[in-house]
Amino acid sequence: MCKWIRVLLVPVLGLAWTPPAAAQAGDAENGKDVFKACRACHQVGPAAKNGIGPALNGIVGRTAGTIAGFTYSDANKDAGTKGLVWTEDTLFRYLENPAAFMPGNKMAYAGIKDEADRRDLIAYLKQQSGQ
Numbered sequence: 001m002c003k004w005i006r007v008l009l010v011p012v013l014g015l016a017w018t019p020p021a022a023a024q025a026g027d028a029e030n031g032k033d034v035f036k037a038c039r040a041c042h043q044v045g046p047a048a049k050n051g052i053g054p055a056l057n058g059i060v061g062r063t064a065g066t067i068a069g070f071t072y073s074d075a076n077k078d079a080g081t082k083g084l085v086w087t088e089d090t091l092f093r094y095l096e097n098p099a100a101f102m103p104g105n106k107m108a109y110a111g112i113k114d115e116a117d118r119r120d121l122i123a124y125l126k127q128q129s130g131q
Contacts, residue, residue: 026116031124034117041107044128053107058129059086060122064102075104091125092118 035044041053048055054070065072065080072080079102084090094101095118097111112118 026119026121026123028120028123028127030117031120031122031127034112034121035124037109037112038121041109044125056125056129060088060091060126060129062086073104073106075102076106088122088126091122095121 038053038056041051042056043049043051044056048057050067050070054067054072062085063080064084064086065077086094092115095112098105098107098109099111112121
C-alpha cells in the first residue's frame, strides 16, 4: 500500500497495515515443535552436525550451499554462487515449497504451507543459532 494512501485511509477507515508475513515475529517455542519434522535430516544447536541435510546453525544470513563438509545439489551451490542468502524472507518462501523455490535441490520435503509455522520455525532456528 502506498504511504500516502496508508496515511489517509488508516485513520479514516480504521485499517491496520501489517508487514509482509516473513517480517512478522515468530514463536520460537512453537517453532521447536515444527522443527520435529526437520530432525530426520537436519540438526541444530551446539552439537549439530551435518547428516542427510546440512546442520542449520547460523542459517539466517548464510549464503546458500556453503556449509563446509556437506555435499549440496548443484542447484543449491549455483544459487549461492549467484548470491542467494538465506534471509528470513528467502527461508520463508523456500520452506513453503522447496522444489518450486529451487528446482533441482536435494531436499525431498513438500514444504510447510502454514505461514505461522514457517515464521515460528525461522524464529526457532535463529534462537538456536544465537541470532
